[in-house]
Amino acid sequence: QLQLVESGGGLVQPGGSLRLSCVASGFTLDYYAIGWFRQAPGKEREGVSCISSSGGRTNYADSVKGRFIISRDNAKNMVYLQMNSLKPEDTAVYYCAAIRGRGALCVMTPYDMDYWGKGTLVTVSS
Numbered sequence: 129q130l131q132l133v134e135s136g137g138g139l140v141q142p143g144g145s146l147r148l149s150c151v152a153s154g155f156t157l158d159y160y161a162i163g164w165f166r167q168a169p170g171k172e173r174e175g176v177s178c179i180s181s182s183g184g185r186t187n188y189a190d191s192v193k194g195r196f197i198i199s200r201d202n203a204k205n206m207v208y209l210q211m212n213s214l215k216p217e218d219t220a221v222y223y224c225a226a227i228r229g230r231g232a233l234c235v236m237t238p239y240d241m242d243y244w245g246k247g248t249l250v251t252v253s254s
Contacts (some may be wrong), residue, residue: 137248175236
């Protein structure tokens with residue numbers, strides 16, 4: 129069974145930081161691009177960031193550019209999202225997702241992804 133499991137969510141004050149982790153089991157991430165997505169109540173699921181299979185290409189939504197950093201460690205089968213300078217509007221359930229592809233593939237469209245985690249809740253509030 130192919131699985132992705134997120135962790136690291138929680139309650140944080142505005143201006144604070146959190147680091148989300150995503151670990152894969154049942155498959156090796158070397159051949160997959162990874163995206164981080166989020167969904168707030170009443171809103172569409174949106175792409176936050178993506179990283180290519182080797183880590184050579186990354187992309188970020190304008191709303192998080194300069195604040196969030198995506199990275200991966202293929203030897204550990206893990207992907208991370210470092211979130212800094214958090215704002216209340218960052219509050220959402222955050223998901224990691226995988227799509228098979230090598231090279232420069234970097235995807236932030238939810239409908240293209242092959243495998244999904246169940247999400248971790250991030251709440252930014254004072």
